Amino acid sequence: MDQALSISTSGLNNINHNQIMGSSFIFDNFASSTPSTFPAAANNEKQTEALLTWKSSLDNYSQSLLSSWHGNNSCNFVGITCNDYGSITHLNLSCLGLRGTFDGLDFSCLINLLSLDISNNWIYGFIPSSIVGPLPSSIQNLSNLNLLHIYSNHLSGPIPEEIGKLVSLGTLDLSNNSLCGSIPSSIGSLTNLSILRLSYNDFACSLPPEVNQITRLSAFDLSYNKLEGQLPDEICQGKLLQNFSVINNHFTGLIPKSLRNCSSFIRVRLDGNQLTGNITEAFGIYPQLELMDLSHNYLYGELSWKWESCRNLTSLTISNNNISGEIPAVFGKMTRLQKLDLSSNNLSGVIPRELASLQFLLDLILNSNRITGDIPNEIGFLSKLEHLNLASNNFRGSIPAQFVQCTNLLSLNLSKNKLEGTIPSEIGNVRFLEVLDLSQNQLTGRIPQELGKLRVLETMNVSHNSLLGSIPETFGDMLALTIIDVSYNNLEGPLPNVKAFNEAPFEAIQHNKRLCGNVEALQKCDSPMSKKGNGDGGRGTTAIPVLTFLGFLLLASIVILLLIFVRRPRKNIKREDIGRLNDLDFLCILNFDGKAFYKQILEATEEFDSKFYVGEGAYGIVYKAEISTGQIVAVKKISSSPEEEILDFVSFEREIQALSNICHRNIVKLYGFCSHLQHSFMVYEYIERGSLRAILNDDEKASEFAWDKRVNMVRGVANALSYMHHDCFPRWIHRDLTSNNVLLDADYEARISDFGTARLLRPDSLSWTAVAGSIGYIAPELAYSTIPTEKSDVYSFGVIALETLMGKHPRDIVSWECSSSTEIGSPALLKDVLDQRLSPSRVRIRDAEDVVSIARLAFMCLQADPRLRPTMRQVSQELRIRVPLEMTFSAVSLEQLRDLNGRKFQGSQGD
Structure with missing residues (x-):
């Protein structure tokens, strides 16, 4: 967890130690007053000795x-x-991958140190007592302090009363700690x-009225x-x-009147509380408002026409309240709106056709209301729409074929409506x-084949x-x-031979007419021969001897191949007779006792019971297993036995050994x-948080x-790919890199x-089309x-x-980068396409520099011509360099990032 602390050095010697549990820590002097200048008589030899001792x-x-030390x-x-004077003032070792503690570093020699940055490393243990500790009452000595950032640490206890003596303070950020009281x-x-942030703590109290001052x-x-x-009643009296x-507190009561008149609002988040009152009266006109989230409260009343005055609004969420009435047609005038979520209320009436004017709308979420009428054809005009949820309403009529125009639709x-007619075949053209x-x-009729x-x-x-x-x-x-x-339909015939149907529970296919297939509780499908019966004029009788002869030839061929295979030498393969396990053939390339470990995995996963399921990767399902030593491993059960496809066991063993x-x-x-002929699996290190x-x-994660x-x-x-491409022998290509x-x-x-999985399990298949799950990540040249x-x-x-x-997946941007077009539609600013769940407007300067650097490099990597892309070694090296921004972060555009790619790496093929 990244830890950041910014405080004046004037109180340095008054602070006690605090344990650091994460991977990074930042200390810097941001005080508005001139920092204290320590005497320049520091012993430079002692400084050097202290650093080398720590190294x-x-x-x-x-x-x-x-190595330069x-x-x-x-x-x-x-x-x-x-x-x-040769005295150390700044120590910056960020992002080097250092491992160890600071126990061996004598900070008493570094008396003029102004900033210390060891972020993004593996430093653990305690922070030395001469640097920082729990929030002490002695902090009052920093009376000239203008900015105090101690967010993202492990501070506990209450905020000291003495905090009020920091009368020059302009910014106070104590968020993401364990402060309480x-x-x-x-x-x-x-x-x-001007800035007060106390989020992500454990405060359990009401706010003091003095906050209004x-x-x-x-x-x-x-x-x-x-x-x-x-x-607070008057929190916006300064306008x-x-x-x-x-967000997510236990506030109750009405929305304060001062908030209704706070015309300076840009972002408002009141969601996840127990606020009450009439929404029609609680809010005013906010010309600069960009985001409003009132979800999960107890607000009632009808939606006001005043919202049309919020012409800069990009996100409006009022879900899970008791709002009634109709959706106002004037909502169509909020032309910058990207998200409209009014779900789980008591809205009625119809969807106003004026919403078709919302050309930048990405999410339209209206489920769980009482909305009626037809689904407007005009929804097809929302060309950028990604998520449309109209479930659990009272819609009638047919499904509009105009959905085909929503080419970016994801869901x-x-x-749970009353829709009639057939499923439009045009939906098959919504390719994402x-x-x-x-x-x-x-719905009636057949399932359109175009859905395939x-x-x-x-x-x-x-x-x-x-x-x-x-x-x-x-x-x-x-x-x-x-x-x-x-x-619960009237479907018949065979199930498609794809994983979703082959592994579907019976509940997902039950109550149909005559479905058949390889699913438990379904009858097997009749063969084509039996369906023809004897109505072929006796030709079926003639076919029997022919089929018998062909079957004999096939059987003879199999026997010959098996004899050849058995006589082949198989060196260096650990094969074991595992006794009572049906005496089946067994292959193990593993740093464990194969026979015992195989049994352990079956016991630990209860023969791959679904309760141990943790995910799915290429070629198999992943299970979590705790073996007898207490170690937790990830076990990927291969979808089909690799022995069916691996003919060269010696080569296969070498590949496994190289990978391990x-x-x-x-x-x-x-x-x-x-x-084993019953189960085949690969055993990996278990990674706690799962996939990106x-x-x-x-949303929470x-x-x-x-x-x-x-x-x-x-x-x-980037570091991993650089290692695979440039530091491994033989070199490795991932072939299926996805989130x-x-x-x-x-x-x-x-x-x-x-x-390496694709190379191991299908060595003859070099095509990415044979690799599952890579759609959306495939380089264009592989077409x-x-x-x-x-x-x-x-x-x-x-x-x-x-x-x-x-x-989310950058579909639009990837398409734009790979096209010959030089323009992209609004919004074209980087901040507008970043993950809005992290409030991009609040990104720290150092993070902003890194984000811009990553985005710039990403565009280089996405160039259609592979010769113009950098190597992963170059990418890894570039990511170590922090380049100061030449403009404000909010002004950086995607066009500028695309232009910045320059063609610096043109023709880079080597290391």
Whole structure:
């Protein structure tokens, strides 16, 4: 967890020690007053000796990273800055990957140290007592302090009453700690305060009324505490408040009148409280407002026409309240709106056709209301729409074919309505659709075969309708499909031979007419021969001898092949007779006793019971297993026995040994491989937090995945790929890099997995089209070349880098970058496409520099011509360099980032 602390050095000697539990720490002098100048008589030799002594306490790898630390002049050491007198003033060792503690560093020699940055390393233990500790009452001595940042640490206890003596304070940020107790009334003395952030703590109290005395506030954030009582009455009396956030507390009562008249608002988050009152009267006109979230409260009344005055509004969420009435047609005038969520209320009437004017709308969420009428055809005009949820309403009529115009649609949920007619075949042209739910309607007719073109569809539910006929054969091409429900229809015929149907529970296919297939409780499908019967004029009788002869030839061929195979030499393969396990053949390439370990895995997973399921990767399902030693491992059960496809066991063993010998902090460790004719599996290191995709798809987890963690994760992926491409022998190409196989450990450190799996299990298949789950990450040149290269991995890295920054797959940007177009539609600013769950406007300067750097490099990696892409070594090296921004972060545009790629790496093919 990144830790940041910014405080004046004037109180340095009055602060006690505090334990650091995370991976990074920042200390800096941001005081507005001139910092104290310590005497220049520091012993330079002692400084050098102290640094070299500390270096020697680190592990060998860390010492190699500090190879410039030698000699008698510490001012020449990497990461060291000195003043004119040769005394160390700044120590910056961020992002080096150092491991160890600060126990061996004598800070008493560094008397003129102004800033210390060891962020994004593996430093653990205690912070020396001469630097920082728990928030002490002696902090009152910093009377000239203008800025106090101690966010993202492990501070505990209450805020001291003496905080009120910091009368010059303009910014106070104590967020993301474990502070508790009450907020002192003395905070009202901080009348110069413009920014107050106390979010992500354990405060459980009501706010002191003295908070109303802080009239210069522009940002007020108390989110994610246990605060109760009413919101401050006069918190906006200074008319300067722009950002007001109290997410997930226990506030009750009415919305204060001062908030209704606070025309300076830009972002307001009141969601997750117990606020009451009439929404029609509680809010005013906010010409600068960009985001308003009132969800999960007890507000009632009707939606006001005043919202049309919020012409800058991009996100309006009022879900899970008791709002009634109709959706005002004037909502169509909020032309910058990107998200409209009015779900789980009591809204009635129809969807106003004026909403078709919202050309930048991405999310339209109206489920769980009482809205009636037809679904307007005009929804098809919302060309940027990604998520449409109209479930659990009273819509009638047919499904509009105009949905085909929503080419960016990712999820479409029309379930639990009264829709009639057939499923429009045009939906098959919405090529990015991932979720389709049309269940619990009154749909009839056949399932259109055009739906088989939805190659990235993951979930489809058409249950509880009156659909008939067979399931189209084109569904056999839907390789991304994982969840299917066609129950309670009149379907018949064979199930498609894809994983979603083959592994579907009976509940997902029950109550149909005559479905057949290889699913338990379904009858087997009749063979084509038996369906023909004897109505062929006796030709079936003639065919029997022919088939018998062909069968004999096939059997003879198999016997000959088996004899040849058995006589082949198989050197260096550990094969074991495992006795009573049906005397089946057994292969194990593993750093354990194969026979015993195989049994342990079966016992630990209860023969791969679904309760141990943790995810799914290429070629198999992943289970969590705790073996007898107490070690937890990840076990990937291979979908089909690799022995069916692996003919050269000696080569296979060498590949496994090569993979298991790879040791890099950003690559998941492979322990080995076990194969039995009953089960085959690969055994990996277990990574706690799961995949990047799972984290980004979970709002709560994504909100905790802060910018510094995301930056560090991208660096880790780059380091791993650089190692694979340039430092391994033989070199490795991942071939299937996606957000699903980038895993994160407890410290949000990136670990890439699944590399080499395709090469191991399908050595003759070099085509990416044979690799599951890579749609959306495939380099464009693989459309005409079936051989992936290092530059294919570079392209996939560019997609993942942008996905990490945006919080979702960057489809539009990837399409734009790979096209010949030089323009992209609004919004064209970087801040507008970043993950809004992290409030991009609040990104720290150092994080902003890193985010811009990653985005710039991502565009380089996404160039259509692979020769113009950098190598991963170049990317990894570039990510170590922090380039100061030449403009404000909010002004950086995507066009500028695209132009910045320059073609600096043109023709880079080597190291």
